[in-house]
Amino acid sequence: MPRFVPPSPQATPGQMLALASGVNAALRGDCANCGLLDVPAGALSATVQDSRCRAGRLALLIPLDAGAAALPWHLEAMERGAMRFAFTGAAPAPCRFGWLLAGEGISVP
Template sequence: MGKYVSQIDKPTPAQMLALAVGVNSALQGETANTGVLQVAAGQTEVTVQDARCRAGRLALLIPMDAAAAAVDWWLADMTRNSMTFEFSSAPGACRFGWVLMGDGNIKE
């Protein structure tokens, strides 16, 4: 997994190598924009607190068990540092993976 590259005003060989590793990792899909979400039985909404959230980004849930697969959901809100998903009915306890996409500049 690549790491963040220091932002300095003069390139160095080490910085150029770190930049190449980061770009290659991103091109291979290693973008560190995922997480896991536990939903308690009876919840009709759940909020994820994450610094990568911001208005204009998109988010998806990936069911990780049968209970999660049976639930209808939507992204109800995305703001700086949090996103909220709502469910059409309160599920039993279930588990989702989530992924963030986009740069936050979606125009409607």
């Protein structure tokens, strides 16, 4: 996956190639703002530790098995480096979710 392109007032050929590569990757959906969350049986909440978490971002959980599909959830907290999901009841069995972050977020010092 392409890396960040440093901002520069000079439009060099190398920077233009890096920019095009980054834009094309984003258009393909290669932004990698996703991951997996394994929830143990009995858990009332689960936390994702990821540097892309920050205030103002939207977060979704995608159930990847029947146990996860039956477990109602809400985003309980979003902060720099972590987000926590709470469940309406305890997870009856181990289950797995995919998670997704969207949006620019709000930069918090």
